[in-house]
Every structure is written in C-alpha cells, then in structure tokens.
Amino acid sequence: MKTDSITQLCAWSLGVVLLLAAPADAQRIFSPVQQQSYRASEIYEELEEADVVYLGETHDSPEDHKAQLAIIQALYQQQRKKNPTAPPLAIALEMFQRPYQDILNQYLAGEITEAQLIEQSEYDDRWGFPWEYYAPILRFAKANQLPVIALNTPTEITRKVARQGLESLSAQERRYIPPASEICTDNVDYRQRTQEIFEQHQVGGHGNSADFEKFFLALVLWDETMAEAIAQFMQTNPDYQVVVLAGQSHIAYGDGIPSRVERRINNPNLTQRSILLGASEELQVEKKAIADFLWQH
Numbered sequence: 001m002k003t004d005s006i007t008q009l010c011a012w013s014l015g016v017v018l019l020l021a022a023p024a025d026a027q028r029i030f031s032p033v034q035q036q037s038y039r040a041s042e043i044y045e046e047l048e049e050a051d052v053v054y055l056g057e058t059h060d061s062p063e064d065h066k067a068q069l070a071i072i073q074a075l076y077q078q079q080r081k082k083n084p085t086a087p088p089l090a091i092a093l094e095m096f097q098r099p100y101q102d103i104l105n106q107y108l109a110g111e112i113t114e115a116q117l118i119e120q121s122e123y124d125d126r127w128g129f130p131w132e133y134y135a136p137i138l139r140f141a142k143a144n145q146l147p148v149i150a151l152n153t154p155t156e157i158t159r160k161v162a163r164q165g166l167e168s169l170s171a172q173e174r175r176y177i178p179p180a181s182e183i184c185t186d187n188v189d190y191r192q193r194t195q196e197i198f199e200q201h202q203v204g205g206h207g208n209s210a211d212f213e214k215f216f217l218a219l220v221l222w223d224e225t226m227a228e229a230i231a232q233f234m235q236t237n238p239d240y241q242v243v244v245l246a247g248q249s250h251i252a253y254g255d256g257i258p259s260r261v262e263r264r265i266n267n268p269n270l271t272q273r274s275i276l277l278g279a280s281e282e283l284q285v286e287k288k289a290i291a292d293f294l295w296q297h
Contacts, residue, residue: 028296029275032289040074043293047071047273048078051241052230054258054274056248056291063297064277065133071275072137072243076144079241090237091141092230094246095127095134096150098176104150108142126155137245149233151226151246153177162218177221178228184263185220189288190255194219223250227260234265248276252290 029038047053055071057064072091079088096104100121107117117138118124118131141148157173166180177183185191198212230242250256251274258272279294 030294030296031292032294033292038293040070040295044071044074044078047075048082048241050271050273051234052244052258052261052270052272053241054244054246054251054272054291056251056274056276057245058278059129059133059247061278062133065137067277067295067297068245069136069140072140075241075243076140076146088144088146089241089243090147090149090233091137092149092151092226092233092242092244092246093134094151094226094244094250095123095129096121096148097126097152097154098150098225098229099154101150104148107138108145108148110142114138126152134245147233147237147240149229149242151229151244153222153225158218158222161221162214165214166217166221176225178224182228182264183217183221183224184260185217187255187259189253191216193253193255223256224260226250227257227264230257230261231264234261248279252276253288 029040029043030036031038053071053075055068057068072089076088103112103117103120106112107114112120114135123131138148140146154173154176157169157177160168160173166183169177194216195212198215226244226246230244234240234242244251244257246257251258254272254274258274262270262272273293274291275293275295276291277295278297279291
C-alpha cells in the first residue's frame, strides 16, 4: 500500500462508497430512526436542542456544501431569536489541521486576508478540494464572529502512523494528537466495515493484515484527534452549540467522531445529532441507524 493512500482510502470509505444517487426532491430528509420523511424546516427545532450537530459530507459535492451553509445559517438565526445575547454556535472543520488554529483565528479577527488564510494554513496542499466549497461558510463565521475549530490531524502524522505505527512518532509530533491511551481501536463493527472497504481496494482483493492494522489505526487516530478538539472546545465553552463538518465516514453509525466525543464529555445529558448530506434512505442497510437524518438534495 502506498504511504499516502490513507487519505485516498478514507475518502472512499463508508459513506462515499455506499452513497446512492439521491432523488431530486429538494430538502427531503429521511429519518432512519423514525422511518419517515421530513422537510428541512421540520428538523431545525430538533437540531437546535443538540449540543453537537454533525453534517457528514462527500468532499467533492457542491450541493453538500450549500446544504451545510443553509443549515448553519438556519441554526444561527434560531439561536439569535431564542436569545440574542447568548453565544450562538461554533463551526468545527475537518478541512483545517490543528497546528493552524491560530491562522484561522487571525482570519476571523480580520488580521489576515482570505488569500493569506489559504496560503498560511497550506489549505491547497493539506486539503485540496476547491476553496469556494468552504469559503461561504468561513465568510459567514467571520461576519458573525463565530468561532471556527481546526479539527484534523496533520497530514504528515497520519501518513507516518499509517506506515510505521504510533510508536514511530516523536514527542513533537504527539503534540497535536491525543495520548495513546485515548486512541481506541476496539469497535468491532467499525473495524469490520473498514476492513471490507480496505480489501476491496487492494490488488486482487486481498490486503495485508499488517497494512490494514496500520491503516485502521491511522483512521481511528484521525477520529480521535477530531473528537478531542471538539470535546476540549465544549469543556471550555459549554454554552456553545458545535456544528461539525466532516466526511461521512467519520460520522456514519456514530462510530467515528460522535462516540469518541461522547466518551470524552461523559455526560448523560449530552445530545448529538447527525445528518448525512446527499443521501437517500437506501443508504440505511443495517439495523443500527447510520445517522439521525439523511438529507436529500
């Protein structure tokens, strides 16, 4: 397996691989939990009550990003109507890596331009999907003084773990990831789904088990790092609602980020809701709900 294939294979995983073409019924939302459909306006009230809202995207889908902005704007407006002086919401992004949080903060404070944000965060090299997919969301955050959280593990660390394991990391590299004791790979269902996808993309359909273990560890590290950043923000800013933008594979079935945020917060009153964007009900293929809502464009 090539050393940089972690990024490519994660992009293929779960939601992207299974995603079926959605019907043209705009803003039709299906609930796998309640087995019924809603319009967007009907679910905003439920989303408003959540501590964390996950918007699972297919990275190269412009429609997904338009839906993300619409949902963020709707939640923001609802929060402002409810209490104009209360902290509204924060936006957490997989698209930015944790060492660049200060660069994001400088952009939001008006200290650097959008072009400088792109350059100094190394966006094109570290994420690479068209900037205009995410620019309206960042502009909205800046205009309304909303915090933006950089979630992701630095690319070089993820690739190194996929190639050599956690033990290969230096103390300097470990600054941006959780302690090894908090990187949990014991979710059997998550492992099985990931292994099936991994093997589908190996020559001849057979993957090396050692390669898979390192790949899975790197994927879990990715999830744990993002979950840690979300939990740390929530613990410091308990009044904020956090809206998370990440790939579907990090959100589906709650196995990626959501379960790991829940473990860290350890509060029975924590409420999380997940939406997979551009998805139809045919995506729900297991008894366990793949998400709270499937948003059809």
